[in-house]
Amino acid sequence: MEILGRFTIDSLPFYSVIAASGAGVTVLGGLLVVGVITWFGAWRYVWTEWLTSLDHKKIGIMYIMVALVMLLRGFVDAAMMRSQQAIAFNSDGYLPPSHFDQIFSSHGTIMIFFMAMPFMAGLINLIMPQQIGSRDVAFPFMNSISLWITTAGAGLVLISLVIGRFSTAGWTGYPPYSGVEFTPGVGVDYWIWAVLISGIGSTMSGINFVATIVKCRAPGMYMFRLPLFTWTVFVTAALMIFAFPALTVACTMLMLDRTLDMHFFTNGMGGNMMNYINIFWLWGHPEVYILVLPAFGVFSEVVAIFSQKRLFAYLSLVFATMAIAFLSFTVWLHHFFTMGSSAKVNSFFGTMTSIIAVPTGVKVFDWLMTMFRGRIIFKPPMLYMLGFLVLFVIGGLSGVLLALPPVDYVVHNTTFLVAHFHNVIIPGVVFGYLAGYMMWFPKAFGFKLNEKWGAWSFWCWTIGFILAFMPLYVLGFLGMPRRMEHYEIAAWQPHLIVAAVGAFIIFLGIVCMAIQLIVSLRDREELVDMTGDPWNGRSLEWATSSPAAPYNFAVIPDVKGLDAFWQMKAEGIAYKQPDHYEDITLPRNSSLGLMIGVLGGVFGFAMIWWIWWLAILSMGVIAVLIIIRACDDHTNFVMPASEVKAIEDAWFAKIAKAPRNEMEDDPGFAGFPAPEGTA
Amino acid sequence: MTASASTMSPPPTAEQYEEKEFGFWLYLMSDAAIFALLFATYMMMVGNTAGGLPGKELFSLERAAGETALLLLSSTAFGFAAVALSAGERSRTVIWLLVTFALGAGFICLEVGEFWGMIQEGAPPERSGFLSAFFTLVGTHGLHVSIGLLWIAVMIGQVLFKGLTAPVASRLMRLGLFWHFLDIIWVIIFSVVYLPGLL
Numbered sequence: 001m002e003i004l005g006r007f008t009i010d011s012l013p014f015y016s017v018i019a020a021s022g023a024g025v026t027v028l029g030g031l032l033v034v035g036v037i038t039w040f041g042a043w044r045y046v047w048t049e050w051l052t053s054l055d056h057k058k059i060g061i062m063y064i065m066v067a068l069v070m071l072l073r074g075f076v077d078a079a080m081m082r083s084q085q086a087i088a089f090n091s092d093g094y095l096p097p098s099h100f101d102q103i104f105s106s107h108g109t110i111m112i113f114f115m116a117m118p119f120m121a122g123l124i125n126l127i128m129p130q131q132i133g134s135r136d137v138a139f140p141f142m143n144s145i146s147l148w149i150t151t152a153g154a155g156l157v158l159i160s161l162v163i164g165r166f167s168t169a170g171w172t173g174y175p176p177y178s179g180v181e182f183t184p185g186v187g188v189d190y191w192i193w194a195v196l197i198s199g200i201g202s203t204m205s206g207i208n209f210v211a212t213i214v215k216c217r218a219p220g221m222y223m224f225r226l227p228l229f230t231w232t233v234f235v236t237a238a239l240m241i242f243a244f245p246a247l248t249v250a251c252t253m254l255m256l257d258r259t260l261d262m263h264f265f266t267n268g269m270g271g272n273m274m275n276y277i278n279i280f281w282l283w284g285h286p287e288v289y290i291l292v293l294p295a296f297g298v299f300s301e302v303v304a305i306f307s308q309k310r311l312f313a314y315l316s317l318v319f320a321t322m323a324i325a326f327l328s329f330t331v332w333l334h335h336f337f338t339m340g341s342s343a344k345v346n347s348f349f350g351t352m353t354s355i356i357a358v359p360t361g362v363k364v365f366d367w368l369m370t371m372f373r374g375r376i377i378f379k380p381p382m383l384y385m386l387g388f389l390v391l392f393v394i395g396g397l398s399g400v401l402l403a404l405p406p407v408d409y410v411v412h413n414t415t416f417l418v419a420h421f422h423n424v425i426i427p428g429v430v431f432g433y434l435a436g437y438m439m440w441f442p443k444a445f446g447f448k449l450n451e452k453w454g455a456w457s458f459w460c461w462t463i464g465f466i467l468a469f470m471p472l473y474v475l476g477f478l479g480m481p482r483r484m485e486h487y488e489i490a491a492w493q494p495h496l497i498v499a500a501v502g503a504f505i506i507f508l509g510i511v512c513m514a515i516q517l518i519v520s521l522r523d524r525e526e527l528v529d530m531t532g533d534p535w536n537g538r539s540l541e542w543a544t545s546s547p548a549a550p551y552n553f554a555v556i557p558d559v560k561g562l563d564a565f566w567q568m569k570a571e572g573i574a575y576k577q578p579d580h581y582e583d584i585t586l587p588r589n590s591s592l593g594l595m596i597g598v599l600g601g602v603f604g605f606a607m608i609w610w611i612w613w614l615a616i617l618s619m620g621v622i623a624v625l626i627i628i629r630a631c632d633d634h635t636n637f638v639m640p641a642s643e644v645k646a647i648e649d650a651w652f653a654k655i656a657k658a659p660r661n662e663m664e665d666d667p668g669f670a671g672f673p674a675p676e677g678t679a
Numbered sequence: 680m681t682a683s684a685s686t687m688s689p690p691p692t693a694e695q696y697e698e699k700e701f702g703f704w705l706y707l708m709s710d711a712a713i714f715a716l717l718f719a720t721y722m723m724m725v726g727n728t729a730g731g732l733p734g735k736e737l738f739s740l741e742r743a744a745g746e747t748a749l750l751l752l753s754s755t756a757f758g759f760a761a762v763a764l765s766a767g768e769r770s771r772t773v774i775w776l777l778v779t780f781a782l783g784a785g786f787i788c789l790e791v792g793e794f795w796g797m798i799q800e801g802a803p804p805e806r807s808g809f810l811s812a813f814f815t816l817v818g819t820h821g822l823h824v825s826i827g828l829l830w831i832a833v834m835i836g837q838v839l840f841k842g843l844t845a846p847v848a849s850r851l852m853r854l855g856l857f858w859h860f861l862d863i864i865w866v867i868i869f870s871v872v873y874l875p876g877l878l
Contacts, residue, residue: 210705211701241712246716264720270811
């Protein structure tokens with residue numbers, strides 16, 4: 001047995017200049033982060049305040065940092081594909097096929113698993129406990145494990161750039177191509193273990209969020225008083241609990257096929273490759289809604305706040321969310337109509353797919369009606385909301401078209417499909433998360449983001465998106481298959497050049513976001529949010545200070561209705577300092593979550609490279625760490641009332657100095673909540 | 680958040696134990712979904728023997744009955760441990776946990792023997808799609824039972840060293856959920872894998 005498994009010196013990326021420079025950037029990026037922290041002598045701060053923290057807000061911020069880094073990496077992949085296709089007419093372009101295949105595989109894998117999922121988990125962690133008037137999630141330690149094993153999965157994808165190669169089997173890893181017979185080597189194994197490890201993190205997040213919403217609500221916060229973002233989180237988390245097992249099972253079986261020569265999905269010996277595709281999409285379709293429902297939740301908050309009106313038809317939005325969640329388990333076969341099921345089976349799934357458009361349409365009308373006769377303030381989150389409304393409807397309609405099996409047979413696996421799912425994921429998911437990022441940024445850091453650069457990022461993202469993806473619809477009708485490394489049809493090239501220009505404009509949008517962050521950091525004194533309620537908000541997360549204190553609420557609020565904080569402001573009971581405070585119990589920091597995450601990554605790495613001794617060792621240490629934690633009866637600490645009082649006094653002093661609300665500067669400002677009856 | 684300002688932690692409240700139990704139920708539902716998919720895959724692949732031996736010639740009703748008896752009895756023993764726990768009798772709890780452990784370990788021994796025998800007979804998991812599905816389904820259950828055994832061992836240690844404190848009792852209740860859950864899964868395995876395979 002080799003001590004390094006199947007690792008050899010050929011596994012290093014010196015086979016091509018582009019691969020080697022990608023590896024170089026990855027390594028340098030890592031060294032840069034380590035260098036900067038060392039330069040500022042900040043290791044103790046980073047360790048005690050961040051890496052080992054069990055505070056849901058800090059875990060949320062770290063999730064979003066992972067997501068933004070991976071967004072950059074995933075975007076580089078996209079830019080490379082677009083530039084390759086723009087020039088690869090009757091030419092090989094600059095990317096060899098095997099490298100191009102790695103790039104589209106890692107692009108999809110990263111954007112779904114390591115950009116969208118962490119971004120979502122981050123926003124949820126940051127905001128959901130505050131919206132329900134809780135001091136933390138139900139299981140803060142498990143939350144930390146979720147974060148770190150998701151990060152370990154992302155780490156494996158990044159490491160594949162340096163050591164070995166990534167999968168060439170696409171982000172869905174269909175057998176038999178992804179089987180060991182046709183694709184030996186470590187690439188597919190990198191994909192499997194990155195996805196498996198982070199998938200377990202997502203399952204745990206789902207359990208955590210459902211338990212938090214069911215068990216940790218403030219008194220009076222009945223289910224039908226939950227802010228809509230929390231409702232979507234609840235439904236999404238339930239989907240995570242039931243859908244992620246399918247991903248775990250599909251990937252585990254593929255892993256068993258590859259590692260132990262089993263025959264789940266092989267061509268011969270009794271394997272059945274279509275079973276993989278069934279199980280994969282049994283997770284994959286609910287996953288689409290896992291990603292987009294919280295974005296719908298964000299939009300529901302954004303549209304109410306920036307239209308300065310209460311959300312239109314709250315109940316119908318809640319029931320539409322539930323209907324979408326239920327229906328999401330009944331449509332998975334539309335991903336492979338061309339498998340050749342009977343006409344009856346295909347028409348059932350086609351019909352169910354079309355039906356999903358109904359609750360989604362209900363939501364769109366609810367958002368429109370919220371804006372109707374509202375006084376809209378065009379801050380960046382609202383701009384993203386408006387862009388979403390227009391573009392998402394187009395994407396939804398192309399989805400209804402694809403739901404018809406005969407149409408699907410014609411455009412299956414063409415760029416029409418690529419255009420469709422980007423058209424729902426970018427305006428739906430990405431715009432939603434970016435709107436949430438810009439709206440809730442002050443809640444995380446205590447100052448607002450620069451609005452001019454936020455607006456610029458919106459325009460670049462929107463125009464870039466239209467230019468990058470509308471041509472792909474046309475190309476689909478022209479018969480262009482997805483994932484082409486080069487082609488011989490002249491009519492395709494102009495569209496692909498436009499798409500490449502679009503990708504460049506999206507890049508400018510990302511640059512604008514970076515500038516926005518830097519400029520806002522520089523001007524943080526002017527952009528400071530003194531009150532904790534910069535947008536004249538409606539739900540409880542705006543009742544805490546910005547950034548929120550470790551305990552969120554010194555006194556757990558008593559909720560009297562929908563839009564709890566708005567009501568408190570209307571009744572004049574917001575911002576009243578209590579006479580005395582009580583001791584608050586909070587989760588104590590723990591380094592075990594981080595250690596389990598790192599060891600989980602080591603375990604995955606060992607399994608990829610067949611380094612069995614290391615796999616056994618890392619799994620053994622993980623077991624020991626879990627047992628240590630399971631024997632610890634003192635996982636909390638008490639923050640004494642005096643310390644709570646000091647923190648609260650400082651905040652109330654700031655409130656006293658601040659103008660009541662920063663939205664007042666806007667000419668469209670409709671005023672503060674007035675006592676009932678006079679509004 | 681500074682450690683200097685904090686004092687020693689109080690034990691969790693009753694609500695927090697309830698949260699943990701509820702969270703554990705959620706985990707069990709998620710795990711049940713995993714088993715559901717493994718069952719579906721097995722049922723789909725049961726005929727895919729690729730010219731190898733089918734279940735009829737590989738399974739032994741005596742061994743499956745023995746495994747079933749051991750696992751069900753261990754669940755019963757855990758029930759007695761739970762009764763002793765609620766009566767606050769520390770040594771009786773430990774004894775019944777030991778019985779549970781021994782019966783569970785017996786189950787694992789029988790199962791490992793069964794797997795080993797099949798591999799000797801030329802029916803390893805890589806022989807056919809049917810055998811891959813069989814070993815994965817039954818093996819996943821066996822892995823759960825093994826983790827359960829480790830958990831029982833840890834809990835015996837906790838009862839001995841910490842006594843029947845509230846946190847220990849709460850963990851024992853969740854262990855009970857886990858152990859009985861594995862029983863239910865086994866009953867389904869018996870009815871889906873062994874009975875149709877042999878009748």
